[in-house]
Amino acid sequence: MSTAAPRPIAFFDMKAQQALIRAEIDAGIARILDHGRFIQGPEVDAIEAGLAAFAGASHAVGVSSGTDALQIAMMAEGIGPGDAVFLPAFTYTATAEVPLVLGATPVFVDVEEGSFNLDLADLERRLELVRKEGRLRPRAVIGVDLYGLPADWPAIEALCAKHGMFALDDAAQAFGGALGNRRLGTHAHATALSFYPTKTLGCYGDGGAILTNDADRAELYRSLRTHGEGKTRYEVQRTGMNGRLDSIQAAILLAKLPLLEGELKARARAAAWYESHLAGRVRTPQVAAGSSSAWGIYTVVLPDAEARARVQDSMKAAGIPSAIYYPKPLHHQPAYAGAHAEGIAGGPPPLPVSERLCHQVLSLPMHPYLGEEDVARVAAAVLAGL
Ligand SMILES: *Cc1c(COP(=O)(O)O)cnc(C)c1O
Numbered sequence: 517m518s519t520a521a522p523r524p525i526a527f528f529d530m531k532a533q534q535a536l537i538r539a540e541i542d543a544g545i546a547r548i549l550d551h552g553r554f555i556q557g558p559e560v561d562a563i564e565a566g567l568a569a570f571a572g573a574s575h576a577v578g579v580s581s582g583t584d585a586l587q588i589a590m591m592a593e594g595i596g597p598g599d600a601v602f603l604p605a606f607t608y609t610a611t612a613e614v615p616l617v618l619g620a621t622p623v624f625v626d627v628e629e630g631s632f633n634l635d636l637a638d639l640e641r642r643l644e645l646v647r648k649e650g651r652l653r654p655r656a657v658i659g660v661d662l663y664g665l666p667a668d669w670p671a672i673e674a675l676c677a678k679h680g681m682f683a684l685d686d687a688a689q690a691f692g693g694a695l696g697n698r699r700l701g702t703h704a705h706a707t708a709l710s711f712y713p714t715k716t717l718g719c720y721g722d723g724g725a726i727l728t729n730d731a732d733r734a735e736l737y738r739s740l741r742t743h744g745e746g747k748t749r750y751e752v753q754r755t756g757m758n759g760r761l762d763s764i765q766a767a768i769l770l771a772k773l774p775l776l777e778g779e780l781k782a783r784a785r786a787a788a789w790y791e792s793h794l795a796g797r798v799r800t801p802q803v804a805a806g807s808s809s810a811w812g813i814y815t816v817v818l819p820d821a822e823a824r825a826r827v828q829d830s831m832k833a834a835g836i837p838s839a840i841y842y843p844k845p846l847h848h849q850p851a852y853a854g855a856h857a858e859g860i861a862g863g864p865p866p867l868p869v870s871e872r873l874c875h876q877v878l879s880l881p882m883h884p885y886l887g888e889e890d891v892a893r894v895a896a897a898v899l900a901g902l
Pocket of ligand 1: 584
């Protein structure tokens with residue numbers, strides 16, 4: 517029997533990918549050191565064109581982070597005090613932070629057990645409550661494609677169209693996912709991407725982008741990311757921010773984008789391996805018919821917190837990393853509890869699925885460089901802990 521230690525399994529693996537493109541990255545950075553246009557250099561224009569083409573969107577606007585992508589998209593709509601913004605209670609904090617920073621009120625909506633994404637029936641119920649109370653104007657829905665699984669965009673779009681609301685896709689974990697034959701990026705009025713290093717397309721720092729098919733919105737986003745500038749640099753048309761993507765991060769993305777198509781296939785392959793080992797034993801992520809996940813994060817649902825703790829211990833003993841996204845629903849976070857109570861003054865209905873999932877979800881290693889043996893080892897450690 518071999519006594520060699522098994523090869524370590526990374527939760528996200530950025531090193532394997534870097535080894536493939538290191539020379540290109542070095543050359544790209546060297547070019548920027550030579551030309552010296554560190555901000556808004558030609559690399560930013562090039563990656564914007566590449567992102568738009570990849571997603572099939574008419575416009576891509578590079579920005580400084582996924583959070584700023586959400587913020588700029590909301591600023592462009594003039595969303596602020598007195599406005600209700602509907603978003604899932606089970607997501608990353610940034611989704612809820614942005615409406616609050618702009619003075620708007622987040623209204624937390626429950627999610628579906630199976631897809632982890634917005635529950636449309638609950639969204640409609642809360643929208644009706646806000647409309648009846650008449651204190652807040654329903655202005656926007658931020659749908660999140662959690663873990664890479666596309667939300668029900670046709671239904672969200674239809675609801676937004678009916679009530680004159682802005683549909684914003686927080687696709688920070690889902691770049692590359694698709695509904696039908698259309699990738700995420702054109703299903704909402706605007707789509708926010710994050711290039712945080714561990715996302716499906718990541719840079720080596722902070723970065724993000726906004727995708728849209730609307731030329732007027734794209735122009736506004738370009739203005740807002742540069743302090744609200746007008747046609748000329750020192751004409752300030754509106755209150756904006758410093759929300760630019762820098763040239764070096766754009767060069768990293770340019771080196772990585774050609775790998776993305778193949779990496780998405782490799783993630784889907786790893787997900788299928790997980791499914792073959794785990795289906796029937798734990799609840800595995802279910803992708804709705806006709807859509808495809810970007811598999812940004814691979815998350816299973818365990819019966820309860822005790823079972824999850826046992827599985828985590830079992831994985832830890834086998835030297836395999838795991839993570840909990842997210843341990844608390846946003847309406848229980850100290851920063852958001854007040855806003856939650858205020859959103860529906862008559863008393864917001866409970867959010868049972870979001871509250872339950874926080875005790876049940878466990879994310880397993882997921883990246884394009886996982887081998888079949890790696891997945892088998894992870895799965896064995898999960899099953900041993902049940
Ligand atoms: C990562 C993430 C963001 C924020 O992106 P940053 O680039 O880190 O600002 C927003 N929403 C979701 C769902 C995310 O996962």
